[in-house]
Amino acid sequence: MTFVSPGYPLFLLGVVALHRLAPAAWRGVVLLVGSAVFYGWGHPGLLVLVVAIGASDQAIARAISAGADRRALVALAVGKDLGILGLFKYGALFAGLPVWVPLGLSFYALQSLGYVLDVAHRRVEARRSLAEALEFVLFFPQLVAGPVERTQDLAPQLAARGVASESQLRAGLVLLAWGAFQKIAVADTLDPWVDRAFALRDPGGPVAWAAAAAFMVQVYADLSGYTDLARGSALLFGIRLSKNFDAPWRAATTPEFWSRWHRTVTRFVREHLLAPLLGSGSPTLARRAMAVGVALLAMGAWHGAGWNFLIFGLLHATASIGYLLLEPWSPWRRPAWRPWFALGHLLTVGWLGAMIFREPDPGRLVAHLARPVWSGTADEGAAGLALFGLAAGLAVPLWLGQIVADRWSADHRAALPLQIVAVSGLLAACFVFWRPTDADFLYFQF
Amino acid sequence: MSRLATLLAPLPAVLLLGAGLWRAPTATDAREDQNAGLVLGGVLHADGVAAALDAVLAQRPRVLVIGNSNANSDVDPVTLARGLAVRRDDVAVLSIPNASAVHFVAILRRLQGRGWRPDLVLVVSRLQLVLVDTPISEGARRSLEALLGPDDGDLRPVGGRWIRELVARREALRDRLGAGLRSWLPRAFGTLRPEAVLRRALSDERIDPDRLGRPAARALPSPERSRAGELARTARALGVDLVVARPPPSPLAGPEDGDVVPAGFPERTRAVLEAEGARWADLSALRMQPHHYRNADHLDDEGARRLTGALLALLRPPRGQRLDALGAVRFVDGVLRRDTGTVTWAGPPPALPEVTNVRFTGDLGVLEVDLAAPDDAWTQQATRLSVRCSPVRAVMDGALLPGAGLPCTALRPGSSCHRASGVHVRAPDTREHRWSVALDPERSCDGARWLYPGDRAELRWTAELPGARLEIEVVARGAVRVDAALAGGSGGVAVPGRTLVLPTSAGPQVLSLHSDGYALVTRAELVLP
Numbered sequence: 001m002t003f004v005s006p007g008y009p010l011f012l013l014g015v016v017a018l019h020r021l022a023p024a025a026w027r028g029v030v031l032l033v034g035s036a037v038f039y040g041w042g043h044p045g046l047l048v049l050v051v052a053i054g055a056s057d058q059a060i061a062r063a064i065s066a067g068a069d070r071r072a073l074v075a076l077a078v079g080k081d082l083g084i085l086g087l088f089k090y091g092a093l094f095a096g097l098p099v100w101v102p103l104g105l106s107f108y109a110l111q112s113l114g115y116v117l118d119v120a121h122r123r124v125e126a127r128r129s130l131a132e133a134l135e136f137v138l139f140f141p142q143l144v145a146g147p148v149e150r151t152q153d154l155a156p157q158l159a160a161r162g163v164a165s166e167s168q169l170r171a172g173l174v175l176l177a178w179g180a181f182q183k184i185a186v187a188d189t190l191d192p193w194v195d196r197a198f199a200l201r202d203p204g205g206p207v208a209w210a211a212a213a214a215f216m217v218q219v220y221a222d223l224s225g226y227t228d229l230a231r232g233s234a235l236l237f238g239i240r241l242s243k244n245f246d247a248p249w250r251a252a253t254t255p256e257f258w259s260r261w262h263r264t265v266t267r268f269v270r271e272h273l274l275a276p277l278l279g280s281g282s283p284t285l286a287r288r289a290m291a292v293g294v295a296l297l298a299m300g301a302w303h304g305a306g307w308n309f310l311i312f313g314l315l316h317a318t319a320s321i322g323y324l325l326l327e328p329w330s331p332w333r334r335p336a337w338r339p340w341f342a343l344g345h346l347l348t349v350g351w352l353g354a355m356i357f358r359e360p361d362p363g364r365l366v367a368h369l370a371r372p373v374w375s376g377t378a379d380e381g382a383a384g385l386a387l388f389g390l391a392a393g394l395a396v397p398l399w400l401g402q403i404v405a406d407r408w409s410a411d412h413r414a415a416l417p418l419q420i421v422a423v424s425g426l427l428a429a430c431f432v433f434w435r436p437t438d439a440d441f442l443y444f445q446f
Numbered sequence: 447m448s449r450l451a452t453l454l455a456p457l458p459a460v461l462l463l464g465a466g467l468w469r470a471p472t473a474t475d476a477r478e479d480q481n482a483g484l485v486l487g488g489v490l491h492a493d494g495v496a497a498a499l500d501a502v503l504a505q506r507p508r509v510l511v512i513g514n515s516n517a518n519s520d521v522d523p524v525t526l527a528r529g530l531a532v533r534r535d536d537v538a539v540l541s542i543p544n545a546s547a548v549h550f551v552a553i554l555r556r557l558q559g560r561g562w563r564p565d566l567v568l569v570v571s572r573l574q575l576v577l578v579d580t581p582i583s584e585g586a587r588r589s590l591e592a593l594l595g596p597d598d599g600d601l602r603p604v605g606g607r608w609i610r611e612l613v614a615r616r617e618a619l620r621d622r623l624g625a626g627l628r629s630w631l632p633r634a635f636g637t638l639r640p641e642a643v644l645r646r647a648l649s650d651e652r653i654d655p656d657r658l659g660r661p662a663a664r665a666l667p668s669p670e671r672s673r674a675g676e677l678a679r680t681a682r683a684l685g686v687d688l689v690v691a692r693p694p695p696s697p698l699a700g701p702e703d704g705d706v707v708p709a710g711f712p713e714r715t716r717a718v719l720e721a722e723g724a725r726w727a728d729l730s731a732l733r734m735q736p737h738h739y740r741n742a743d744h745l746d747d748e749g750a751r752r753l754t755g756a757l758l759a760l761l762r763p764p765r766g767q768r769l770d771a772l773g774a775v776r777f778v779d780g781v782l783r784r785d786t787g788t789v790t791w792a793g794p795p796p797a798l799p800e801v802t803n804v805r806f807t808g809d810l811g812v813l814e815v816d817l818a819a820p821d822d823a824w825t826q827q828a829t830r831l832s833v834r835c836s837p838v839r840a841v842m843d844g845a846l847l848p849g850a851g852l853p854c855t856a857l858r859p860g861s862s863c864h865r866a867s868g869v870h871v872r873a874p875d876t877r878e879h880r881w882s883v884a885l886d887p888e889r890s891c892d893g894a895r896w897l898y899p900g901d902r903a904e905l906r907w908t909a910e911l912p913g914a915r916l917e918i919e920v921v922a923r924g925a926v927r928v929d930a931a932l933a934g935g936s937g938g939v940a941v942p943g944r945t946l947v948l949p950t951s952a953g954p955q956v957l958s959l960h961s962d963g964y965a966l967v968t969r970a971e972l973v974l975p
Contacts, residue, residue, distance in 0.1 A: 389631030
C-alpha cells in the first residue's frame with residue numbers, strides 16, 4: 001500500500017481510531033501491526049527483509065549496550081546494512097543480478113543503521129525490546145520514502161504512547177491535504193509530459209531543457225508531497241516527523257541547497273559520513289573539500305546504479321567545493337545579492353542537475369547538453385514554451401504554499417476557518433486533477 | 447456557540463468551491479446534454495435513439511457497425527461494403543456518442559426476437575470503453591436509458607445522478623485547466639494553436655516507446671470482470687459473428703488522452719472474447735498520420751478508408767499464404783502485424799531528370815522537374831490504404847529527404863512530397879542548399895512495392911503446400927508491361943487491373959519481375975487449392 005492507494009484513507013482512519021481507542025500500553029502494538037499491514041499489503045514477503053534488518057540491528061545495538069566490542073559491531077552493522085543496500089542497488093551492475101530494489105530499502109536501511117550508530121555514540125540507549133526497535137524502523141508513515149529519522153527524535157515519541165492533540169489532528173489533516181495536492185495536482189499532472197519529452201528520439205533544445213525544468217518541479221512536488229503526507233499521517237498519531245524540505249530552490253549556494261533539500265538524508269550523511277571525514281578540530285580547506293566531495297558523491301550514488309546519479313553527485317560536489325573556496329568572501333550573504341545568487345544557482349546547478357538526474361543514457365545526456373535551450377525548430381520552441389508554462393503554472397501553488405507555511409502557524413486556533421477552507425480547496429483540486437495512474441512516487445525507485 | 451460559528455464561517459467559501467466545480471461544463475458537455483438520447487449514426491433523430499435504431503434494424507442490414515463516435519468517423523461504409531462484397535445499404539452504422547460496453551450489449555439485445563440476424567456485428571471502440579462498465583457521461587447515460595427495455599435492469603447504472611455529473615464536470619475542468627496551463631506561455635509569444643503544436647512535437651512517431659515510463663491508465667475493471675464477455679455471449683446467443691476492433695492511437699492525442707490500459711489487458715480481452723466465439727482486432731500498430739484526423743480523436747474520410755482497409759485483412763483474410771516480400775498487412779492472434787520482408791533488386795533506381803527551377807519562400811520550396819513518375823495524389827487513389835507514397839524524393843546537398851506521407855501543406859522540416867506542380871520540400875533551415883530529385887531506393891509503399899522503368903526484382907519465398915497458385919496484381923498509370931517469371935516454371939505478363947495467376951510447386955520459389963514503366967505491385971499471394 002502507498003499513500004495514493006485508494007484504500008489508504010480508510011486504512012489510516014482505521015489505524016488512527018484504533019490507536020486512540022486502545023489503552024496506552026497497546027498503542028505500540030497497534031502501530032506495529034498497522035505498519036506491518038501497510039508495508040506487507042499485497043507483498044507480505046517484503047516484510048522479511050525489513051524485519052531481518054531491524055532485528056539484526058537491534059541485536060547489535062543490545063550487544064553494544066552490554067559492553068561488547070563497539071568498533072567491531074559498528075563495522076558489522078555498517079557492512080551488513082550497506083552491503084544489503086549495495087547488493088540490491090548495484091547487484092545488477094557488478095553481479096548480473098536482476099534489477100529490483102525492495103520498496104523503501106534505501107530509507108529504512110539508513111534509519112536502522114542510524115539507530116545502531118546512535119547507540120554506539122551513546123546518543124541513545126538501545127531499545128528494551130525487539131518490538132520497540134521494530135516499531136521504530138517500521139513506523140509506516142516514514143517507512144517507504146522517509147523522512148529518515150534520528151533515534152533520539154522518533155523513538156521517545158513512540159515510547160510516550162500518547163495520542164494526537166486537537167491542534168495536531170488539524171495540522172495533520174492540513175499536511176495530508178497539502179501533500180496530496182502536491183502529488184496529485186502537480187507531480188502527477190507533469191509526469192506524463194515529462195516522461196514523453198524524455199522519450200523523444202530527438203527532442204531538440206527547447207523541449208529537452210523545458211522537460212528538465214518541468215522535472216525539477218515534478219520531483220520536488222513528488223518527494224515533498226510524499227513527505228508532507230508522511231508528516232500529516234504521523235501527526236494523527238501525535239508524532240512529529242522532521243521537515244524534509246525547506247524551500248530548496250531559494251538556496252543561494254549548493255551547500256545551502258543540501259541544507260534545504262531532503263534534509264533528513266543530508267543530515268544522516270552529514271552526521272555519519274561527513275563528520276568522521278572532517279575529524280575533530282579545525283579541518284584544513286583541502287580536507288573539507290575532500291570530505292564534501294566524497295559526501296556528495298555518496299549522495300549521488302545512493303540513488304542507484306546509474307552514471308547519471310554519479311554525474312549528478314559529481315556536479316554537486318564540484319559546485320560545493322567551488323562555493324567552499326569562495327566562502328571567505330561569501331557574496332551571496334549580502335541581502336541585496338542573495339536573490340540573484342539563488343536565481344543563478346537555480347538556473348545552473350538546479351536546472352543542469354535536473355537534466356542529469358532524469359536522463360539515464362550518457363550518450364543522450366551529452367546530446368542534450370550540447371543543444372542550447374534556444375536551438376531547434378519553431379514547433380520545438382513553442383512546445384518548449386508550453387512545457388515551461390505548464391511547469392511554471394504548477395509551481396505557483398507550491399510557491400504560495402511556501403509563503404503560507406512561512407507565515408502561518410498551524411497550531412493557531414484562529415486559523416481553523418482558514419484550515420477548513422484550505423483543506424476543502426486542496427481536496428477539491430485533488431478531486432479535479434486526480435487520474436488513476438500506475439505512477440508511484442518517484443523516490444520509490446531509489 | 448463561538449465554536450460553531452468558527453466551524454461554519456468557512457462554509458460560504460467551501461460552497462463557492464463546490465459551485466465553481468458544478469458550473470464547469472464545457473460547450474461540448476452542453477451540446478451532448480442537449481442531444482443525449484437523440485443521436486444515432488451521427489444523425490439527430492427527434493423521436494429518439496431507440497426508435498431510430500428499430501427503424502434501421504427493420505431494414506435488416508447484413509453488417510452492423512456499433513460503437514461511440516469513432517464507429518461513425520473511423521469506418522468507411524463504402525470500403526467496408528466493397529471489401530465484404532455486400533451492398534452499401536447492407537452496412538448500417540449505429541454509433542452513439544460516448545457509448546461504451548453497456549450500450550453495445552443493449553444494442554445487441556434489441557436484435558433478440560426479430561426472427562432475423564445480421565451476418566456481422568463490428569464493434570469499433572477504444573479498449574477503455576469496451577472495459578468500462580458504466581456510461582462515461584450523463585449524455586451517454588441518457589442514451590442508454592433510452593435503449594433499455596424492461597428486462598435490461600442489469601445494464602442500468604447505479605449511483606446518484608449528481609455523483610456522475612460531478613465526475614464528468616471534474617474531468618472537463620481538469621482538461622480545461624491543463625490546456626490553459628500548457629497554452630498561456632506559447633500564446634504570449636504568438637503561437638496560434640499551442641496544444642496542436644505541443645502534441646505534434648511529442649507525437650508518437652517521434653517517441654521511442656522503450657523509453658516511455660508508466661502511462662496513466664483509467665481505473666478499469668479487469669477484462670474478465672468487464673462486460674466484454676457478456677457482449678460476446680450475447681452475440682453468440684444470437685448466432686452473430688462479432689468482431690471487436692480497437693482503433694489505432696491518434697498521434698494528435700496527448701499522453702493523457704490515449705487508449706491507455708494496464709499491461710496485459712489487450713491480450714486478456716482477446717482471450718475473453720475468443721472464449722465466447724467473438725474475434726478481436728487490435729489495430730494499434732496501424733500507423734496513422736496527423737492529416738488522417740479531422741480532430742484529435744476522429745479520422746477523416748481518408749483515414750477511415752485506411753483503417754477500414756486494414757480491418758478487412760481480418761474480416762476477409764487472404765485466401766492463402768501471403769508473401770512476406772510485399773510487406774503485407776495481416777492479423778496474427780487478433781493483433782495487426784506488419785511484415786517487412788526482403789526483396790532484392792538487380793540495380794539502383796534509374797536517374798531522374800535535372801530540376802529545372804527551384805522556388806523557395808522561407809523554408810518551403812518547390813523543385814520544378816518534368817517527371818513521369820506517379821505523384822502522391824495518384825497513389826492515394828491506387829492503394830488500398832490510401833497512402834501518399836510517390837517514389838520521388840527530394841535530395842538536399844546529396845542526401846535523400848524522406849517522403850512525408852502528408853499533404854504538401856503539412857510538411858515537416860526535412861521532408862518532401864510530390865504533386866503535379868513539382869516536388870515540394872520543407873528545408874530543416876533557411877540556409878542555401880543544392881537540390882535535385884531521385885527515386886526512393888527502398889521502393890516501398892506501405893504494403894506494396896514499386897517497380898521502376900527497367901527494374902528487375904526477385905521475390906523469394908517457400909511455398910508450404912504443393913498445388914498452390916501465385917496471384918499477382920499490379921497497378922500503374924497508363925500502359926505498363928510487367929513480366930513475371932517463376933524460376934524453372936511458368937511466367938506471364940501482369941496487366942494493371944487484372945490478376946496474373948501462375949501455378950507453383952512446394953518448396954523454395956523465386957519470382958522475377960521486370961517492368962518497363964512505373965508499376966506498383968500491390969498483391970503477390972499464394973492461394974491454396
